[in-house]
Amino acid sequence: MRKFFLVVFLVCTVVSYSQELSCIVTVNSQKVGQTNKQIFATLETALNEFMNSKKWTNKTFKPKERIKCNMQIIVDSYSDNSFSGSIQVQSSRPVFNSSYTTPILNINDKQFSFTYQEFEPLYYNSNRFESNLTSVLAFYAYVILGVDADSFKMRGGTMxxxxxxxxxNIAQSSNFLGWKQNDGDRTRYMLIDNLTSNFYREYRTVLYNYHLKGLDRMESKPEAAKKTIASSLQLFKSMNARRPNSYLLQTFFDSKTDEIVQLFTGGPEMNTTQLTNSLNQLMPTYKTYWRKIEY
Known part of the structure; x- marks a missing residue:
């Protein structure tokens, strides 16, 4: 009996050390005039279990290494087990030698619909389309893993x-929006097409330089780190010249704008004229933010 409990303990320990994500999923049903809200609570519980219990890779992650992320599903309509709305996906990563956690991904997917019957098990098959619900969540799980890996190693997120x-590619056979090229310019298809295209290569280079060579050195060499971050952002100019206001550029600044302003309005002083001019060109919709950069 003692050996049995030891085996169980070891198995549980391995499982707890293998999960890659620490994900909080919330289901917001405020827009739905539904008297029985239990199905939304059941769905939320099932999604949290799905995201946090599934092993997405063959790598081992210690608890402190798990990637912190959030998914908020906003349900606009619900009828006969059919849901329609949007999903907001956010993730962050720790900064070396600091208690600070930096936002690294912020996406609002407005083409999200799925079917779900209360208490039904959630399955994901990497070789077959099972449901739009699990396919969308699995898609963003791998995007989260990819972006995080890119911030630690140059092109580390490719796999x-x-x-x-x-x-x-598999989901394109379904009738759900967001998977096909002609579904729009802010879709899951467009996101992964851009992430894997050499046409937008600067995005992944910026992720690496900004985080590993920049933020991770803020504690030890703050002045050099700020200069590295500023120079890395300049790389976006070439990408923006080829494709202005691209999805990846918007995605980056949706997560980083507040942080950039804070970085360059404190700490070691540096000339930010060139940086602010570039930021105004790259993302003019955030001009009110760039004006806050004081130095």
């Missing part, structure tokens, strides 16, 4: 983006 692209 995860390939998994996300595989999901897109």
């Amino acid at each position: 995860y983006y390939n998994e996300a692209k595989k999901i897109v």
